[in-house]
Amino acid sequence: MSACKSQPNAGSSCSTGGLPPGAPFVLPEGATALNISDAVVDKVGAMLAEEGDPNLKLRIFVTGGGCSGFQYGFAFDDETKADDTCVEAGGIKVLVDASSLQYVAGAQIDYEDKLEGARFVIRNPNAASTCGCGSSFSV
DSSP: OOOOOOEEOTTOOOOOSSOOTTOOOOOOTTOOSEEEOHHHHHHHHHHHHHHTOTTOEEEEEEEEETTTEEEEEEEEESOOOTTEEEEEETTEEEEEEHHHHHHHTTEEEEEEEETTEEEEEEEOTTOSEEOTTSSEEEO
């Protein structure tokens, strides 16, 4: 079991903690929604091939919780919603809803398979601090 401890993220920027209710997040012109690594493309591509459903896409989302305030989530989804941003990389599609995008815009999504285990990793420039285990963050 890993202990979660806040670790400052050098070079991060702080947000005001979200948008007012009803205000949709709009990605600034020229900004990159997400940066998807080749390792993610390879791993997700293999997982999707096992599923056998060509309509599935990887959904990345943010929910309240975790030891730092927000936590990342990953799921396969066959439905694209009206407020989703879709990022295509190497034959896979990654979806992020507008509410989550405000917290992960510009993040590097990677996949690591090391001695400690295999996991998706998000290097988030919007996080003021992260949990020691890397699955939660604060803004």
